[in-house]
Amino acid sequence: MTHRDFEGWDEYNRRFTAATEAGHPEWVRLAATNKEANGERPYFTGRECKHGHISPRYKSSKCMVCGLHGL
Numbered sequence: 894m895t896h897r898d899f900e901g902w903d904e905y906n907r908r909f910t911a912a913t914e915a916g917h918p919e920w921v922r923l924a925a926t927n928k929e930a931n932g933e934r935p936y937f938t939g940r941e942c943k944h945g946h947i948s949p950r951y952k953s954s955k956c957m958v959c960g961l962h963g964l
């Protein structure tokens with residue numbers, strides 16, 4: 894666990910469930926928001942992007958799947 898303000902168990906559980914269902918429970922250890930990631934690291938919100946992907950995102954808010962496929 895990195896040193897940061899904890900997001901709260903409801904939010905953590907929501908992100909953990911989304912990450913687990915996506916097959917990547919380790920994503921819950923990423924930052925929860927772009928702000929928390931300082932715009933420098935991937936973060937995982939646990940919410941779908943506009944194309945329906947559950948995936949970590951970068952500062953552009955573009956998800957990693959969209960980035961791979963040029964969406």
Ligand SMILES: [Zn+2]
Pocket residue numbers: 942943944945946948955956957958959960
């Ligand atoms: Zn996407």
